[in-house]
Amino acid sequence: xxxxxxxxxxxxxxxxxxxxxxxxVRAPGEQAIPLAITEFxxxxxxxxxxxxxxxxxxxxxxxxxxxxxxxxDSEAFLSDAGRVGLKSTxxxxxxxxxxxxxxxxxxxxxxxxxxxxxxxxLYDVLRRRLLTGQRYSxxxxxxxxMAHAFADQVLKALTGDMGPFKAKIAYxxxxxxxxxxxxxxxxxxxxxxxxDHRSIVLNxxxxxxSKEILFTSYRAGNPDLYRKEIYTGREARVxxxxxxxxxxxxxxxxxAIALTLSMDENSEIYLIGTNGTIHKRLTQNWGIDVxxxxxxxxxxxxxxxxxxxxxxxxxxxxxxxxxxxxxxAGKYNxxxxxxxxxxxxxxxxxxxxxxxxxxxxxxxxxxxxxxxGPGxxxxxxxxxxxxxxxxxxxxxxxKAIFVMRADGTGHRRISPPGANCLHPAWSARW
Amino acid sequence: MAQKKLSSxxxxxxxxxxxxxxxxxxxxxxxxxxxxxxxxxVPVARKNDRPVYYVDLVNLPVERPQxxxxxxxxxxxxxxxxxxxxxxxxxxxxxxxxxxxVKIAPKxxxxxxxxxxxxxxxxxxxxxxxxxxxKKAPEKKQPVKEKPKTIEKDYQNVLSAVEALRAKxxxxxxxxxxxxxxxxxxxxxxxxxxxxxxxxxxxxxAPLGMxxxxxxxxxxxxxxxxxxxxxxxxxxxxxxxxxxxxEAEIFVVYDSEGNLIRKKLTHSSGDVVFDRSVEDAVxxxxxxxxxxxxxxxxxxxxNLKDLLEKN
Numbered sequence: 082x083x084x085x086x087x088x089x090x091x092x093x094x095x096x097x098x099x100x101x102x103x104x105x106v107r108a109p110g111e112q113a114i115p116l117a118i119t120e121f122x123x124x125x126x127x128x129x130x131x132x133x134x135x136x137x138x139x140x141x142x143x144x145x146x147x148x149x150x151x152x153x154d155s156e157a158f159l160s161d162a163g164r165v166g167l168k169s170t171x172x173x174x175x176x177x178x179x180x181x182x183x184x185x186x187x188x189x190x191x192x193x194x195x196x197x198x199x200x201x202x203l204y205d206v207l208r209r210r211l212l213t214g215q216r217y218s219x220x221x222x223x224x225x226x227m228a229h230a231f232a233d234q235v236l237k238a239l240t241g242d243m244g245p246f247k248a249k250i251a252y253x254x255x256x257x258x259x260x261x262x263x264x265x266x267x268x269x270x271x272x273x274x275x276x277d278h279r280s281i282v283l284n285x286x287x288x289x290x291s292k293e294i295l296f297t298s299y300r301a302g303n304p305d306l307y308r309k310e311i312y313t314g315r316e317a318r319v320x321x322x323x324x325x326x327x328x329x330x331x332x333x334x335x336x337a338i339a340l341t342l343s344m345d346e347n348s349e350i351y352l353i354g355t356n357g358t359i360h361k362r363l364t365q366n367w368g369i370d371v372x373x374x375x376x377x378x379x380x381x382x383x384x385x386x387x388x389x390x391x392x393x394x395x396x397x398x399x400x401x402x403x404x405x406x407x408x409x410a411g412k413y414n415x416x417x418x419x420x421x422x423x424x425x426x427x428x429x430x431x432x433x434x435x436x437x438x439x440x441x442x443x444x445x446x447x448x449x450x451x452x453x454g455p456g457x458x459x460x461x462x463x464x465x466x467x468x469x470x471x472x473x474x475x476x477x478x479x480k481a482i483f484v485m486r487a488d489g490t491g492h493r494r495i496s497p498p499g500a501n502c503l504h505p506a507w508s509a510r511w
Numbered sequence: 512m513a514q515k516k517l518s519s520x521x522x523x524x525x526x527x528x529x530x531x532x533x534x535x536x537x538x539x540x541x542x543x544x545x546x547x548x549x550x551x552x553v554p555v556a557r558k559n560d561r562p563v564y565y566v567d568l569v570n571l572p573v574e575r576p577q578x579x580x581x582x583x584x585x586x587x588x589x590x591x592x593x594x595x596x597x598x599x600x601x602x603x604x605x606x607x608x609x610x611x612x613v614k615i616a617p618k619x620x621x622x623x624x625x626x627x628x629x630x631x632x633x634x635x636x637x638x639x640x641x642x643x644x645x646k647k648a649p650e651k652k653q654p655v656k657e658k659p660k661t662i663e664k665d666y667q668n669v670l671s672a673v674e675a676l677r678a679k680x681x682x683x684x685x686x687x688x689x690x691x692x693x694x695x696x697x698x699x700x701x702x703x704x705x706x707x708x709x710x711x712x713x714x715x716x717a718p719l720g721m722x723x724x725x726x727x728x729x730x731x732x733x734x735x736x737x738x739x740x741x742x743x744x745x746x747x748x749x750x751x752x753x754x755x756x757x758e759a760e761i762f763v764v765y766d767s768e769g770n771l772i773r774k775k776l777t778h779s780s781g782d783v784v785f786d787r788s789v790e791d792a793v794x795x796x797x798x799x800x801x802x803x804x805x806x807x808x809x810x811x812x813x814n815l816k817d818l819l820e821k822n
Contacts, residue, residue: 084536101762101808102734108817109745109788149748183746183791207794240751240784422753468750486750 113151114239116144117182119162120155124200126192132221133190136199136228140186142268143232143246146493147468148486149239153182165189167202167214174209182206184239197221201231203238213238225270233510236466245464249508250471251275251285251294252482256500262296264311267464267484267507269495275309284328287508290335294506295319297327306340308355319357328372332379339363339373339382350384352399363397364404374417374426376443383407383417383426383443394428396443407445416460419443422467425487427451429459429472438472440487451489458483465509471495473503568743570719571801572736575726579718585729733803737796741811745792747785749818757785758814761793765807769799777810789813 161173188201217227229246236244306320320326324343368388413431456476485492496502760778
């Protein structure tokens, strides 16, 4: 009896004969999401038509730059594009499916008491449901910020990661004849000068936690490290030791700063607090050690050293102070920048007579060249989501700020023409 | 109080052997289970590692695909037969006249040789013939008016002119056919550059079918057609995923009318965005264009192997 019971028991685990056919699909036929973005319609009041047009233009530009989407031609839109209803039950998804759209953006604009209110919706056409909806309220001049914010939300809804478009880019420009610090939107609009040092300002870096920025300035005759609150304008010198106080970089928690000091007659990397107190000396080598860049976890730093003759990139463990070499190719590797995704480090390398931008894994494998062609491409910095890079290039004669996707595609100029613009830095989401 | 003696009852020998049998039986059964799962006793379903073909979705799937290639030609053979039939008819028509002109046959060869010479002289006559073509009766009338000795000569000239025209037309038709074939080959070459480079095979003359086809219908199987259909309906940007070694598996069932009646994600890739994209691809493919007339079940594996290979 027990034997029979046991037989019945293992019979349950017998694999059933397979009748289903096997199919393997090895790549998507469409490597972009077909997205339709309608022109936002007037809901209430009489909002200026330029508001809707501007919102549409900026949103389309951001989402197109992301590389995720293929925008459906608006000339193909059917009657539903002109319908005001924003509830998913009011959208005729069949029309959009006919056009091949997989995602749909619709919205409306109202004007109430002088305030512009933007209602934006992202729909899943296949499942006929709302993916995300946002309402923004502000002045007409805030429409650009609203559009960038919604672009970030669209990316979050479809990829799980927030986009970086509602952020700022800091850079150095000699527009006034002196190198000063500026701030602009990710698409290059609204450039604003932040400093009036009338000297040389270099190497900005954003605080990850607050609206503050670090930079080096020769205002007092020496390259000192400054810290500035962007909205109040208050400034403080963080480090003014003898010699160099340059290339300050906030740690991920915003509580410490790595920088290069040369007070001991040699350029070394130090760890200091936000009040300038030295916590620790990190490098101890006869070579010149500069350009620190924190890993996202804050336990390692990538930096440049010429201890072996030519400048190469090394990685330092902040706790054990162990160092290892990262780059072996090329004769001059500089300005490392560690991605927030932790998987890649961007840097510039001199090949022949020009600098180009490369990325490499932290373990030294899978090195890739991202830029080609004439001009020096330098000082790469990552977007907060690790999808994009900002860098400076003098391919047009003067140095300008460019952005591109992490794989080197889609590069576009964002800095205003006329002046030299360099040393960009991409803030966290603003 | 008298102490009770503890009584011990020895275990009977039969019970011990029964227990031993149970243990042995259990071990054997466990071993069998291991053997079953390892595939030693029962073949385990393995994923077919078939080459990927480019399937033209315009050609609907069939129940009994013939031997051929999924990217083979469907109706070219039928098209080729039609012009041959016409040619045969023409040839059949010619003998009648040939029979009539059998006597003149040796003279024909002479006239053929002389054709280039005659061209210079015939030109004005050909013009006359061209203008007179729609009206054969007046042509016939002309020789009647002329002297009877020249009637035969004129008739031969007319025949040779007509044959020359016919030869010209046939030549033009052949050249047009040649151009069409060259264009078709060029298009095919252009298409080949976008196809999977792993494709090798029977060449451009293979009929539309399956490499393991044994049926009599020009077309591909439902499985292969669905593979191409799903590929075309699958949208995923490389910027949506952080890795390219993702793989997900979905079990789907279509009813005899070609409607998707069941889908189940049997193996997740671990990436929500990737899983959603493959489910979307299946949703877009929820209606087959042709009713399969039977229930179909598929285990569909989605991965990015082709992208990995390209990188």
